[in-house]
Amino acid sequence: MSLMDALSGYLPQGPGWLSTWQLIVAFTATLNTFTNLTSLTFSRRLYNNAATSVNPLQARTFAIWTLTSALVRFYAAYNINNKLIYDMALFTYLFAFFHFGSEIFIYRTAKIAPPVLSPIVVAGSSLIWMLAQYDFYVKP
Numbered sequence: 001m002s003l004m005d006a007l008s009g010y011l012p013q014g015p016g017w018l019s020t021w022q023l024i025v026a027f028t029a030t031l032n033t034f035t036n037l038t039s040l041t042f043s044r045r046l047y048n049n050a051a052t053s054v055n056p057l058q059a060r061t062f063a064i065w066t067l068t069s070a071l072v073r074f075y076a077a078y079n080i081n082n083k084l085i086y087d088m089a090l091f092t093y094l095f096a097f098f099h100f101g102s103e104i105f106i107y108r109t110a111k112i113a114p115p116v117l118s119p120i121v122v123a124g125s126s127l128i129w130m131l132a133q134y135d136f137y138v139k140p
Contacts, residue, residue, distance in 0.1 A: 018133060021126065029073065048116070053109070097127055100116055
């Protein structure tokens, strides 16, 4: 039995690839949570125009916000056809996109660079994907 065969029973069984994507993003966000709980490095790389403003409290708050989003996305991975959970996951991406976009263009605490582009690309592409596929996954 291969590793993939052993893991396949635990992977989302929903149609299409969106549920698998939700699981990947949730897992990555969970790892990001632990990074922010143990170090200021990641948060300072994100808020690169205001790195000195990043303190342990801010990093822990960001970690819990990230963990909350991860939990919603984890539920969405396994309940991709549930309208309420789908909508909640969609909003986590909208909030992330707005947050990072506003930090770049309004508050100027971040400048366009790879560390901040990653969450913008993930949030933006996930948001577009979820809106485009809404009727496929959410049935009346």
